[in-house]
Amino acid sequence: MSSEDQDMSKNVIISRKTLVEVFFKSKYKSFDSKFKEIIDFVASQTNCPTQSRTDLTLQLRNFKRQFNTKWLLHGKHRERLFANEKTWLDGSCKFTRFVVINSGRPTSNFSDSSENSKRRKTSSLRAEMDADFLTYAAQMKLRSSGRTTEAQVIKKMSVCPKYAKDCFDISTEIKVKKISPREALSLLIEAQLSRKQYEIIRNYAKDIFPSYKLVQAEKALCYPKDVQVTETEAVVPLQSLLDHTATRLIHSQKSVLLTQSISSSDKIVLHTKWGFDGSSSHTQYKQKFISETADDKYMFLSSLVPLRLSYEKNDSTVVLWQNPKPSSSRFCRPISLQYRKETDELVKAKKQDIDQQVENLSPTKIKVNENVYEVVHKAIFTMVDGKLCNALSDTKSTLKCYLCNATSKEFNNLNTVLQKPVKNDFISFGLSVLHCWIRLFEFFCTFLINYPFRSGV
Template sequence: MDCTQSGSSGMRVLTRNDLFTIMEHSNASTFNEKLEFMELELLHQYSEGDPNIAEAKHKLSIIRHQFKQKWSAARNTKARFLDMNKEWLKGTISLPKSSTYLRLNTGRPQKSFSELSERSKRRKTEELRTSDLHELAYATQMKLRKTGEVEASKIVKVLTRSPLKAKQYSAAIKEKTAEQQKEVSTKLAHLRSLFMFVEAGLTQAQYEVVRDTNPDFYPCYSILKKLKKECYPEIHSITETCAEVRVQSLMDHTIKRLLLHLGEEVLEQLTESEKQSFVLISKWGCDGSQQTQYKMKFENETDSDANIFQSSVVPLQLVYGKKKKIIWQNPTPSSPRYCRPIRIRYVKENTDVTNEEIEYVETQIKELSKTKIDEISIKHKIVFTMVDGKVCNAATHTKSTMRCYICGATSSDFNDLTKERPCNTENMRFGLSLLHARIRFFESILHVAYKLPVMKWRARLTAEEKKLVETRKKEIQTKFREELGLLVDIPKANFGNTNDGNTSRRFFEEYEKSAEITGIDQNLIYRLKVILDTMCCGIKIDTQKFEIYCKETAELYVSLYNFHPMSLTLHKVLRPGSAVIKEAILPIGQLSEEAAEARNKHIRAFRLNYSRKFSRVACNTDVINRLLLTSDPLLTGMRNAKHKRKRNPLSADTMNLLEENDIFNISIENDSEDDEN
């Protein structure tokens, strides 16, 4: 092992890095033993009577003392030692040359024994192998003990006394290895069965039917039950009207399952400092919805299960290092697959309830501490973007639904493009509510189309004009149903109407036919489609180009339909939208509220099909457990990519509004539950 650099006559020069490399070739368990190994390796090149050996020993004792001090200052950690002493390790030391050293450095460079070929090893050890077997075994035993390999030394001692035990050792090792491999493969097979159980939406009874077809292949349900418990964090409290998980407990559990999904191989490649710099970026939000009422009684007669208000969180990115390198990216940030419940309550959504929930959850987020798992430390950053217009108005204390909570403009100002209003930077943190933006864009076009015969907005419509508007509305509804198979602006039983995310997507995809049916300018509908596709694609947006495109679209709208003020959402996107996108921590498409909206119908389905009905507490327990199970990062990560729905390619106009250096580096599939079902 020769790390020598060329030096002046009579001296050989080595860097401290060279010395540390020699130490690393030792199998010693302690740093002192590695220092001894390094010193012996360097002194090995001097003969006993060499006049320069004393000077070499003196210089090596000094360098050993320096290494000990530096190692102690780094708290006995290799990564920290290397990081703290980068420049010092580049320094050099000079050792006197010996005749032996000069001889070794003539001709071909010497290799270490481990680097030699089998033939060279046999030739080099030929003389050594003439010694007595017991003598060699004893020497091996002592050498192993000196380097800290005590257990290996004991095994050599036992095998020397009783060579027949080698078969027993070999058989035991093979058996242990086989058991470990079997245990790993069995655990994986059981996890696959649980994944199938969750992905297929099975109940216990349905799984038992499937298992009866092949009992040897599918594990019994009791094993799945144990694995399901590993998917649940500690539940804080469950009552008749509430089920809750503390944010700290939920995020700790999410990280733990996420690291299991990534595997040890990924983490082993990181340095000590990188393992301490992890940041998990997540989004959270809250939303209310109507629910089916059940017959079970409440202890408090004033309670009702007609409405539910739920808050949830979705992990988006796990990054590390100063450059924020991405080690994990949520492949479907708008899908409920990673949407984890924080709290569900049977209460009707209103301003007070919304503000209470925001304060309650954000207090927990502010008190969040780092998650520590073994050598890894993860910091949490959670943004409040899974919101709709009602939540934004409540959080910003905006009482009018026709006032923009970002710039303060009202409906009378929306079409006045000459006014530039200052934006409230604090209110930009809510994002742009992309699912609702798509639906509101669609509804804005419909409402303008209904009023085309009279060219008036809401006010001062005569009875005859109202009749014309109603007739026009029915014509448009009929044409959409006959030509595109869409139900437009039709109330649904119990709640809402047919204007959902999928209807609006189809409307903009078929923009030529939509323009023909509604009588709205085709170019305007196409430009709104481009804006929506740009925001929802999950790729970084060139905000300057986007702002210009939105401004041109707003001017087109005003020039064509100035009689009808823009809707609040249309104004919010076309005017301050580019500023909101610029402030976003991630591409705006990854901050959508679709995941939380899809969870509302999941809660209805889980209450109906996967919960016990004899007790409201038991029912709520089953619902929140199912929400946690279906959003578990380890199980969700097992989903095969080929099952994901292929998105339509982005148009050239959309691509032009994206940052060029990001188009080919990020590929996010914004699945929604509406797409999947």
């Protein structure tokens, strides 16, 4: 004690009953933990410094032995102890009051001390006690303080050194999984990142993201072959587009093909839907086209969407892949993109051209490992709107039904409508909305108001 001098000047008298009351008020369960509360109480009454706690414990040793004997004698029963040991409880214990004279810088708590101070304060303890003794003492001290998790960790480390190495080996580095170029491409598209933005992100995590060149190479694999581009049109043959789509789907479902045990003789069917539509009022730029009739104000798009990849087995359809969002633009694959205005002549010509390509489609043969699979294509023309339906069925008026040519005046006369011939070639377009009478909702409201509801129905 270089900075503190202790002067034992006065004594502190504390009754045994007070000490016992402190024992019973403790929140701990074990006897030693409860008795520690008595030591802390006496230390606060006598101003005992941390360095002299050992001397204080020795002064309480006789009281501890007597109290433990009487406590066990009465079956650890508080009321029985107070009733039968009144004479002993009325007695008192004498303790020395410590007077601390500060001369210099005050000492700090052990937890607030620096690393060098902690080593200096524990040097004598480490020199006198071996490692097993200190480890067990730390374990029991943590357990008595309610910190059971830390106590269990110290116990496991002392029993199994391999456990300590696995937990605290600083040489063990965390392995970060690097994403594939395909996953990086998906991230780049979903987040709509530019090349510069992606490279900035990659500079902070090169061990996670692949280089942009690998992402570009993966992006090139997403393009079909035989793409023809002019100044007013970009077209890909339907056969090439479907071959590319089928190949990508088959390779993405490679694990499913292996688990399903599909043989090379089983024909896989790729169901797709296709259609076209026009748009206008696009931004016109001053850059001139070679053709004087070309105009970038209008655009006409033909596209298809894959719906399902399946095959027949034991008179049942087994689905290998199902489009989760068949109406999403993310799955839309362009067939052609033209700077042309949507007209009846253009619609009919494009319909005839794609129909011809659909009739001439041939199966796609795809090799996966040692197996060769054959994919048959089934394309359905269903992506249409009312304007296209009228153009393809030669219906001049938008108030006429493209299926039966009924006019708005004839819709209320059911007998006249039922006698009209139906164009079966256009039934695949769906029912014309003109047949849904404009006052149909009013009819349902009137029907429900006048319907005799019954209780419990």
